[in-house]
Amino acid sequence: MKQILLCTNCKRAVSKPVQILVDGTPDNPNVSWDDECELTPSGIAFKTHLRFPAHVSPVEKAHLLEFSPMFLLRPDDLDPIVKNTEDSSRLNGCCGLDGCDGLNKKCQCGAYIGTEKSDCWTPKVFITENAATHWQNVEKTAQNDD
Numbered sequence: 001m002k003q004i005l006l007c008t009n010c011k012r013a014v015s016k017p018v019q020i021l022v023d024g025t026p027d028n029p030n031v032s033w034d035d036e037c038e039l040t041p042s043g044i045a046f047k048t049h050l051r052f053p054a055h056v057s058p059v060e061k062a063h064l065l066e067f068s069p070m071f072l073l074r075p076d077d078l079d080p081i082v083k084n085t086e087d088s089s090r091l092n093g094c095c096g097l098d099g100c101d102g103l104n105k106k107c108q109c110g111a112y113i114g115t116e117k118s119d120c121w122t123p124k125v126f127i128t129e130n131a132a133t134h135w136q137n138v139e140k141t142a143q144n145d146d
């Protein structure tokens, strides 16, 4: 069953429909923590209670991403209305975004909805801000349209 991420502030869809897999279950996805690689397969989001490995989240900044559960998406599974913040202090990185300085992605309405890591020393991953987003069942909506 696929779900779509919505911005809680404006109710817009901010992701493509994705299947959410949960860690510790048999359908656990193959998560790769390799540098510059997408963390999950296309169309798959990962719900985890694990912490980010220290090598992709420096100790002094780790508290910003220490919450549970954490939903991990591919940046290319986000909707194009999701943009970088204008706050350059949150856009550090050498080849992409290191995601170490707080929320760096905004919905079209201006609400911060999550953090992208896409630097040369991190996997490519978007971490949703739970307080600003929620998931909606997609297939149910499609059936209602019939």
Ligand SMILES: [Zn+2]
Residues within 6 Å of the ligand: 007, 008, 009, 010, 011, 012, 107, 108, 109, 110, 111
């Ligand atoms: Zn919004």
